[in-house]
Amino acid sequence: MIEVSNVILPGSTIGILGGGQLGRMVSLAxxxxxxxxxxxxxxxxxxxxxxxxxxxxxxxxxxEAARQLAEQSDVITYEFExxxxxxxxxxxxxxxxxxxxxxxxxxxxxxREKRAIEAAGVSVAPYLEIDSEDKLREGVLAFGTPCVLKxxxxxxxxxxxxxxxxxxxxxxxxxxxxxxxTELVLEKFIHFDKEISVIAARSPRGExxxxxxxxxxxxxxxLHVSIVxxxxxxxxxxxxxxxxxxxxxxxxxxxxxxxxxxxTSSGEIYVNELAPRPHNSGHYTMEACxxxxxxxxxxxxxxxxxxxxxxxxxxxxxxxxxxxxxxxxQWSEQQNDLPTDVTAKIHLYGKSDAKVKRKxxxxxxxxxxxxxxxxxxxxxxxxxNM
Numbered sequence: 001m002i003e004v005s006n007v008i009l010p011g012s013t014i015g016i017l018g019g020g021q022l023g024r025m026v027s028l029a030x031x032x033x034x035x036x037x038x039x040x041x042x043x044x045x046x047x048x049x050x051x052x053x054x055x056x057x058x059x060x061x062x063x064e065a066a067r068q069l070a071e072q073s074d075v076i077t078y079e080f081e082x083x084x085x086x087x088x089x090x091x092x093x094x095x096x097x098x099x100x101x102x103x104x105x106x107x108x109x110x111x112r113e114k115r116a117i118e119a120a121g122v123s124v125a126p127y128l129e130i131d132s133e134d135k136l137r138e139g140v141l142a143f144g145t146p147c148v149l150k151x152x153x154x155x156x157x158x159x160x161x162x163x164x165x166x167x168x169x170x171x172x173x174x175x176x177x178x179x180x181x182t183e184l185v186l187e188k189f190i191h192f193d194k195e196i197s198v199i200a201a202r203s204p205r206g207e208x209x210x211x212x213x214x215x216x217x218x219x220x221x222x223l224h225v226s227i228v229x230x231x232x233x234x235x236x237x238x239x240x241x242x243x244x245x246x247x248x249x250x251x252x253x254x255x256x257x258x259x260x261x262x263x264t265s266s267g268e269i270y271v272n273e274l275a276p277r278p279h280n281s282g283h284y285t286m287e288a289c290x291x292x293x294x295x296x297x298x299x300x301x302x303x304x305x306x307x308x309x310x311x312x313x314x315x316x317x318x319x320x321x322x323x324x325x326x327x328x329x330q331w332s333e334q335q336n337d338l339p340t341d342v343t344a345k346i347h348l349y350g351k352s353d354a355k356v357k358r359k360x361x362x363x364x365x366x367x368x369x370x371x372x373x374x375x376x377x378x379x380x381x382x383x384x385n386m
Contacts, residue, residue: 006096006204008075008302010034015073015095017066017087019046019055021349021359022079022278025286027051029294035302040069047350048079063090070095077255077301079277081108082154098204098254098301103276106251110152110185110273117271120250122243125262125270130184133174140164143188149173152183161221163189190270192262196230198244199282199293201309202253203300210241210248211289211296211309214281214317216260219386222357225377226281226317227370228288236267243269256297258282280319280359287345287364288315313366316373318383320361322354327382328361339376342367 008014010033016023019041027037028051037052042059049055054072058065061084069076070090076097081104088101106116114124128139130149140147145167151160160180162173177184195218200210215230216223230237244259251257251274258279260272282293291299291307299306320328328346331337338344348361365373377383 006098006303008096012036012074012302013038013053013072014298014301015040015069015076016048016052016079017060017069017076017083017091018079019043019048019052020079021047021351021361023048024051024349025283025292025294025347026077026079026278026297029292030298033295033298035298038069038072040065045350045352050350060084061087063087066090067094075301077277077297078104081276083108098303099276100252100254103251103253103257107274107276108153109183110150111183113274114185116251117247117274120247122247123268123270125190125272126188128186130174130186133171136174136184136186137167137170139186140167140170143186146189148187148189149177150185150187151177151180152185154180154182159221190262190264192270193265194230194232194263195260195272196232196240196263196269197226197258197260197279197281198240199256199258199279199285199296200241200244200248200253201256201293201296201300201306202248203306204254204303207306208245208248209296209306209309210244211282211285211293212311213237213240214284216281220357222321222359223280223319224383224386225319225374226284227374228284228311228315228317231370232263233267236263236269240269243271247271247274255300256282256293280362281317283347283362284315284317284364285309286347287366288313314368314370316365316367316370316377318363318365318377319359320348320363320382322356322358322360323385324382325354325360327384328363331380331382337376337380339367339369339372341369342373342376 013036016039024047038054039048040056213230214226258275343366345364
């Protein structure tokens with residue numbers, strides 16, 4: 001019998017550090033369950049603040065604001081990894097932060113993350129710590145080109161990295177990324193057949209569940225579509241889900257962990273990156289699964305029984321960037337070109353400034369024929385510039 005303690009029941013207040021779209025969707029799922037929400041974000045009328053019970057408008061490293069968040073919350077979560085260490089320490093002293101600081105410490109830093117993944121018995125692409133231009137040159141010669149130089153901290157959506165395609169780029173790549181004043185890591189380029197991801201959830205009571213594997217397609221280093229079920233073998237899907245569960249257990253995750261992976265043509269799996277929170281590639285769960293990733297996150301941090309992760313319908317999730325919003329609005333009036341048996345569920349994040357490449361929303365296309373949905377996306381005027 002599992003001993004259950006630290007259960008946070010509906011009616012309690014969940015504090016969210018960060019006021020973006022992930023916090024917004026966690027709040028919407030949690031409010032349906034009966035929870036209250038308060039968020040901390042420096043931007044007035046932040047996406048999460050629009051749906052939370054209250055928003056504290058302050059910088060993420062504002063200790064007094066963090067103290068206010070702790071005072072108003074029964075449990076605290078975060079929607080992004082780069083949380084100030086002093087803020088994390090204060091929150092853990094003054095409130096309940098089930099995700100803790102260790103997982104943040106690990107996933108904030110690519111070298112620590114890779115070592116933790118290896119310690120869990122899971123493969124990552126070969127890598128080297130880089131502390132000089134000479135070391136980088138040696139690494140490029142050892143790994144061959146292309147290979148990828150990344151900052152150890154701070155990068156996302158393709159930021160903080162340089163794909164080195166020739167030795168002539170070594171000097172510029174090192175000079176540019178070393179300006180970040182953090183460690184650098186060189187990764188051998190994996191010639192992958194597919195990119196996939198698995199979202200796993202783990203609660204303090206030790207219950208662990210994984211969502212179905214998503215097949216992901218990126219454009220300009222930003223996720224474009226997620227396809228579920230992934231177009232890989234059943235055996236590979238089971239293996240990927242088990243790897244995500246092994247990482248969740250090995251790292252003592254509470255809440256969600258998104259595990260991004262490369263699959264080679266021979267069926268080998270390499271873990272690329274981790275994200276200890278809801279993830280863009282899990283947005284398909286909102287309509288396509290019994291339990292969304294956002295509800296599951298609330299269940300996990302509140303130590304409730306985890307919900308079923310069973311897939312109800314095949315689905316293609318497609319991101320809406322700033323340049324897609326206006327054509328989407330024009331299309332939304334009619335929606336008369338959708339293929340038969342494809343249902344579109346539109347989710348907008350409440351962001352006012354539709355900047356190019358900025359994530360503004362997503363559409364879940366529910367269908368029994370994912371190829372038909374993918375062809376519609378390819379032909380649609382909404383995404384014509386992808």
